[in-house]
Amino acid sequence: MIEVIDTGIAPSSGPINDCVRAGNHVWLVVLAEDPKTGKITEGDIEVQTRQALSNLKQAINAAGGELTNIVQVQIFLVDSADAPGMNRVYAEFFNTKPYPIRATVVVKELLAKGLRIEITATAVLG
Secondary structure, three states: OOEEOOOOOOOOOOOOOOEEEEOOEEEEEEEOEOOOOOOEOOOOHHHHHHHHHHHHHHHHHHOOOOHHHEEEEEEEEOOHHHHHHHHHHHHHHOOOOOOOEEEEEEOOOOOOOOOOEEEEEEEEOO
């Protein structure tokens, strides 16, 4: 059975969930958005990465877990030049071994105007 997790982050306007749990597995997707208003966070990649990862932390906490429960991360960037800045902030949040496996993909664009980063993650609790 799939359980939708209320993360406290402004819900998407589309027919999707930002966080679901099935058994001890949790799947998440986060953006660089203000968790209250849903507006895209303005700023460079470090500002947007910090907001997206703060949202990821809030979402996994709402599901009953911690960042250390995350086993896989996929990061989508619109500019490969943003990778060093993203990595600097990422290392602030994921600083305990074992680290999650990660793929970083550069895409042509993301759906929200001004969005430079989108993150999906999978966690295992318990």
